[in-house]
Amino acid sequence: MCDLSLDGVAQGGCSFDWDVADPEASLVDLADRLCEGWLHEEVWGGWPMCPNHPTRPMWADVGEGGRTIWACEADPADAIEIGQLGV
Numbered sequence: 001m002c003d004l005s006l007d008g009v010a011q012g013g014c015s016f017d018w019d020v021a022d023p024e025a026s027l028v029d030l031a032d033r034l035c036e037g038w039l040h041e042e043v044w045g046g047w048p049m050c051p052n053h054p055t056r057p058m059w060a061d062v063g064e065g066g067r068t069i070w071a072c073e074a075d076p077a078d079a080i081e082i083g084q085l086g087v
């Protein structure tokens with residue numbers, strides 16, 4: 001079970017099973033669920049947004065070399081490792 005709170009306010013939860021055999025896919029799945037279930041609703045315009053394309057939300061993906069990334073649909077070069085956005 002995954003419980004979520006934003007700014008200290010409980011938002012609910014979802015069932016989630018972490019696959020220890022494929023942690024990259026598990027992280028991408030969790031990030032995607034959080035974005036689709038809460039963050040795109042609670043944060044105006046969506047979250048996270050691309051630093052180079054401020055009107056475009058990014059999505060979680062597994063990139064080259066198995067890196068877990070936030071990907072930008074406008075420019076693949078904007079990909080940022082999950083946890084490195086700095087926002």
Ligand SMILES: [Zn+2]
Nearest residue numbers: 050053072078
């Ligand atoms: Zn971008």
